[in-house]
Amino acid sequence: MMRCLIEKELRQHAKALSLLFLLLLSGLAFIARNRFLNALSGTPFAALRNVLWTFLPLACLVLSHNLVVTEYRHKTQLFLEGLPLPRWRMLALKYGLGMALLLAAVGAAFTVTWKRTAGVDVVTTRFLLLLALRSTCFTWFLWSLAFAHGFMGRYRLLFGVVTICFIAAPIVIGNVELAQYGPFALTGDSFAYERHLLPLTELSVTAGYALFWTCVGFFLGLARDATIASALSSRMSPREKIVITFAVFAAVVSLATYADHSDAATPIHVPGGIDITRGAVTITTTAAEEPSESELSALNRIATRIAEELASVADFLRTDQMPPIFLVHRRDLSPGHIENAELKPTQGLMLRANVTAEGLSEDTLLRWIVREALVAKSLGRLKLEHGAWVLDAFTSWWPHRHHALRQDPKRLESAVRAMPPDFSVRDLNRWLSFRQTKGDELASTLAATGLQVLVEQKGEEACRRFLHSVLAVSITKDARPWLRDVCYPVPKRFHQSTGQPLDTFVPEWRQALSEAEAALPPRFQETFPQMRP
Amino acid sequence: MTPASVSEPPAERTPILKVRGLKRHFGSVAAADGVDLNVYEGEIYGFLGINGAGKTTTIRMLMGITAADTGSISLLGQTTHRTSVSQKQRIGYVSQEQNFYPWMTCRALGKFVGSFYPTWEAAQFSRLLELFEIPESRRTCELSGGMKAKLALALALAPKPALLILDEPTAGLDPVARREFMEIIVAQSRQHGRTTLFSSHLIDEVERCADRVGIIHQGRMRFEGNLRNLCERVRRVRMPSGTDFAIGDHFEIWRDEETGGERRLALHGEPAAWETIALPAGAEIMPMSLEDIFIACVGSKRVWL
Numbered sequence: 145m146m147r148c149l150i151e152k153e154l155r156q157h158a159k160a161l162s163l164l165f166l167l168l169l170s171g172l173a174f175i176a177r178n179r180f181l182n183a184l185s186g187t188p189f190a191a192l193r194n195v196l197w198t199f200l201p202l203a204c205l206v207l208s209h210n211l212v213v214t215e216y217r218h219k220t221q222l223f224l225e226g227l228p229l230p231r232w233r234m235l236a237l238k239y240g241l242g243m244a245l246l247l248a249a250v251g252a253a254f255t256v257t258w259k260r261t262a263g264v265d266v267v268t269t270r271f272l273l274l275l276a277l278r279s280t281c282f283t284w285f286l287w288s289l290a291f292a293h294g295f296m297g298r299y300r301l302l303f304g305v306v307t308i309c310f311i312a313a314p315i316v317i318g319n320v321e322l323a324q325y326g327p328f329a330l331t332g333d334s335f336a337y338e339r340h341l342l343p344l345t346e347l348s349v350t351a352g353y354a355l356f357w358t359c360v361g362f363f364l365g366l367a368r369d370a371t372i373a374s375a376l377s378s379r380m381s382p383r384e385k386i387v388i389t390f391a392v393f394a395a396v397v398s399l400a401t402y403a404d405h406s407d408a409a410t411p412i413h414v415p416g417g418i419d420i421t422r423g424a425v426t427i428t429t430t431a432a433e434e435p436s437e438s439e440l441s442a443l444n445r446i447a448t449r450i451a452e453e454l455a456s457v458a459d460f461l462r463t464d465q466m467p468p469i470f471l472v473h474r475r476d477l478s479p480g481h482i483e484n485a486e487l488k489p490t491q492g493l494m495l496r497a498n499v500t501a502e503g504l505s506e507d508t509l510l511r512w513i514v515r516e517a518l519v520a521k522s523l524g525r526l527k528l529e530h531g532a533w534v535l536d537a538f539t540s541w542w543p544h545r546h547h548a549l550r551q552d553p554k555r556l557e558s559a560v561r562a563m564p565p566d567f568s569v570r571d572l573n574r575w576l577s578f579r580q581t582k583g584d585e586l587a588s589t590l591a592a593t594g595l596q597v598l599v600e601q602k603g604e605e606a607c608r609r610f611l612h613s614v615l616a617v618s619i620t621k622d623a624r625p626w627l628r629d630v631c632y633p634v635p636k637r638f639h640q641s642t643g644q645p646l647d648t649f650v651p652e653w654r655q656a657l658s659e660a661e662a663a664l665p666p667r668f669q670e671t672f673p674q675m676r677p
Numbered sequence: 678m679t680p681a682s683v684s685e686p687p688a689e690r691t692p693i694l695k696v697r698g699l700k701r702h703f704g705s706v707a708a709a710d711g712v713d714l715n716v717y718e719g720e721i722y723g724f725l726g727i728n729g730a731g732k733t734t735t736i737r738m739l740m741g742i743t744a745a746d747t748g749s750i751s752l753l754g755q756t757t758h759r760t761s762v763s764q765k766q767r768i769g770y771v772s773q774e775q776n777f778y779p780w781m782t783c784r785a786l787g788k789f790v791g792s793f794y795p796t797w798e799a800a801q802f803s804r805l806l807e808l809f810e811i812p813e814s815r816r817t818c819e820l821s822g823g824m825k826a827k828l829a830l831a832l833a834l835a836p837k838p839a840l841l842i843l844d845e846p847t848a849g850l851d852p853v854a855r856r857e858f859m860e861i862i863v864a865q866s867r868q869h870g871r872t873t874l875f876s877s878h879l880i881d882e883v884e885r886c887a888d889r890v891g892i893i894h895q896g897r898m899r900f901e902g903n904l905r906n907l908c909e910r911v912r913r914v915r916m917p918s919g920t921d922f923a924i925g926d927h928f929e930i931w932r933d934e935e936t937g938g939e940r941r942l943a944l945h946g947e948p949a950a951w952e953t954i955a956l957p958a959g960a961e962i963m964p965m966s967l968e969d970i971f972i973a974c975v976g977s978k979r980v981w982l
Contacts (some may be wrong), residue, residue, distance in 0.1 A: 148789050223778070227790065369742065
C-alpha cells in the first residue's frame with residue numbers, strides 16, 4: 145500500500161524531481177570543482193553551507209508545492225480519502241517522503257564534500273557528526289516550515305510575505321544579528337569550521353521550531369476532517385485578492401515606514417563647533433584644521449550671513465523648521481569648490497568650502513546653500529521632476545526678489561533666450577528634460593521670471609502662498625508626501641494659492657516676457673527676434 | 678419535525694448496515710441530526726433527499742471520511758463510532774465527484790487502488806472495464822463524465838465488496854448515461870446479490886431501482902421502508918375548501934394544500950388506520966405518486982395558492 149503511494153508520488157512529480165536532481169548535480173559540481181571558493185574559505189564545507197542555503201529552501205518549496213499543494217488544489221485528496229487509508233498515514237507519507245528526499249540530497253552533498261576534503265583537510269568523526277547534525281536539523285526545520293506552508297493554500301503567498309517580514313523585522317528595526325539564533329546559527333559562519341562544540345541550544349531551538357511547524361502542518365491537514373485544508377486550498381475570489389493585496393501592501397509600507405522612523409539618523413556632533421542661530425536656523429561652524437584668527441573671523445562672518453539669509457527664507461516661506469547646517473572650512477579646497485558631505489536628510493546639510501579663498505563668491509555660496517537646505521528640508525523630494533521648476537525658480541528668484549522684471553535686462557535677456565516659442569505647462573511638468581536642453585542657469589532664470597510675473601500680476605502674498613505650498617510643507621518619511629503629490633500636484637497648488645490655473649498663467653507669463661522684452665532698449669531687442677509678435 | 682417512520686424490517690434478512698443516532702454539526706448547522714437507517718443484505722437501498730438534506734454527510738460518516746459527533750455505525754457485524762480501515766476494505770465507494778489523478782491510465786489507477794484492498798481482483802477489474810467499454814490504456818483526464826462514473830464503479834466493484842455505497846453517482850450525467858449507469862448497478866447487484874446503498878434526489882431513479890428507500894430531510898430520516906409500504910401509508914384526502922376535518926391521533930399531516938376551492942391534505946398513517954378513517958362529507962381518498970409523497974415529505978407544510 146505504502147509502496148504504491150510512494151510510487152504514485154514519484155511518478156506524479158517526476159518532472160519537478162528531475163529538475164531538482166539536476167540542480168543538485170550542479171550544486172555538487174560546484175562543491176567538487178570550485179577550487180577558487182574552496183581556497184578562499186579554506187574548506188570545501190563552506191561550499192556545503194552555500195548549497196544548504198540555496199538549494200535546500202528551493203527544494204523545500206518545490207516539494208511542498210508538489211506533494212501538498214497540488215494534491216489539495218486538484219482535490220485528489222478526496223479520492224484518497226475514499227480509499228481504505230487513514231488520513232494521517234497519507235500526510236505522514238508525504239511528510240516522510242519529502243524529508244527523505246531532502247536528506248538524500250543533503251547526504252549526497254555532504255558525501256561529495258567529504259570526499260573533496262580527502263588529503264586536504266583533517267576531518268574527525270566528531271566534526272562529521274557535528275556537520276551531519278547541523279545539516280539534518282536545519283533540513284528538518286526548513287521542510288517542516290515548507291510542509292505547513294503548503295497547507296496554507298491560497299494564503300501561501302501571504303504567509304510567505306509575513307514570514308519574510310517576521311524574519312526581516314528584527315534585522316531592520318532592532319539591528320539583530322539573526323545569524324546568532326536557532327536555525328540561522330546552525331548554518332552560520334561557524335558551520336564549516338566548528339569542530340568540537342556541540343551547538344546544543346541552537347539544535348534544540350531549531351528542533352523546537354521544526355516540531356512546531358510539523359504540528360501546524362499536521363493540524364491543518366487533519367483538523368476538522370481536513371475541511372480546513374480543503375477550504376484553504378480553494379482559489380481566491382477577486383474581492384479577496386484585492387483585500388489581501390491591499391493588506392500586504394499596507395503592512396509592508398507600514399513596516400518600512402516604522403523601520404525608517406526607528407532608524408533615526410544619529411545627530412551630528414561637531415567637536416569644537418560654534419553654533420550661530422537666527423530664527424529657525426542654526427549653523428554650526430568648524431574647520432578641518434586648526435583655524436587662524438582671520439579664518440575664524442571669516443567663517444563666523446559667512447556663517448552669520450548664511451544664517452540670516454536662511455532665516456529670512458524661512459520667514460518668507462512661513463516655516464519654523466529648517467535643517468541644521470554645518471559649515472566646515474577647508475583651506476585645501478579651491479575657491480569655487482563647494483562640497484556637500486551627503487548626510488542623511490534628517491541629519492541636515494553639511495558643506496565644506498574654503499571660506500577664506502580669494503575668489504569665493506559668497507552670493508554663489510548662499511544660493512547653493514538655500515537650494516540645498518530646501519532640498520534637505522524636503523528630504524530630497526524637491527529634486528523630483530514635478531516640483532523641480534519651483535525650486536529652481538525660487539533659488540534663482542530669491543536674491544532678485546526685490547527687482548521688477550524690467551529692472552534687470554540681463555536676466556530678462558537670459559530668460560527670453562531660454563523660453564521656447566511654444567513654452568507651456570508641459571515644459572514645467574518635464575522640467576528636468578527642459579533644464580537639460582537649456583542649461584541650468586538659463587532654465588533657472590526663466591523659471592525665476594515666472595515668479596516675478598506672478599508677483600507683478602497677483603501680488604507677493606499669492607507668490608508666497610504658492611511657494612509655501614511647494615517648498616515649506618512638512619515632509620514625513622512615509623507614503624504621505626507621495627500621496628499628497630499625487631492628489632495635490634503642483635498645478636493644483638498653484639491654482640489654489642493664486643486663484644489662477646497654471647495653464648492659463650503660462651501664456652500670460654510668455655506675454656509678460658514678450659512685453660518686457662519689447663520695452664527693452666534696442667540693443668537687447670535685436671538679440672531676440674523670435675519673441676516679437 | 679416528526680420522528681422517522683420505520684416500516685417493519687424483513688425478519689428473514691439481517692441488517693448489514695445499521696446506523697443509530699448519527700449526528701454531525703458544522704457550526705450551528707446540523708448536517709445530520711440523529712440519522713437512523715437499516716440496510717439489509719442483498720437489497721438496493723435508495724437514500725432520497727433534496728440537496729443539502731444530509732445525504733453526503735451521512736455517507737461520508739459511513740465511509741469514515743467525516744467523523745460523527747455522536748451515534749453508532751454497525752457495519753458487517755462490527756459496531757463502531759467511526760468506520761475503520763478494515764471495514765472500509767469491505768465497502769465499495771463511489772463518490773459524488775470523480776477526482777482521479779488525471780495523468781494515470783485506467784489500468785494504472787486500478788493497480789494503485791487495488792493495493793489498498795486485500796480482496797482486489799485485477800482480472801475482475803479488467804472484465805468490468807471491458808464490460809463498461811472503458812479502454813484500459815486511456816488516461817483518466819481523457820474520459821467523459823459518464824465513463825469516469827463507470828470507472829469509479831469498476832474500481833468500487835473490483836474488490837467484490839460486501840456493501841456498495843454510491844453518493845449521487847449519476848450527478849452531472851445526461852439522462853442516457855444516467856439510465857445506463859443505474860441499469861449497470863441494478864444488474865450487478867441483482868446478479869451478485871450485492872447490497873447497495875445509493876443516494877439520489879431523483880425520484881424516478883429511486884423508484885425504478887430501489888427495493889427500499891429512506892427519505893432524509895434537514896438531517897433527519899422522515900421515512901424508511903419499501904415503496905409499496907410508503908404508498909400505502911401516505912395518501913391524499915381531497916375535500917371542498919373550508920371543510921372542517923379532525924384527523925385524530927393516527928395521522929400526521931405532511932402537506933396541507935388549498936387551491937381552486939379545494940383542500941388537499943397529504944396524510945401519513947398506518948395502513949390499518951386508513952381502513953377506519955372517518956371522512957367528512959364530500960371528501961375522498963386518493964393515492965399519491967412517489968414524487969408527490971416526496972414533495973409532501975420534504976416541501977412546505979402549508980401551501981395556499
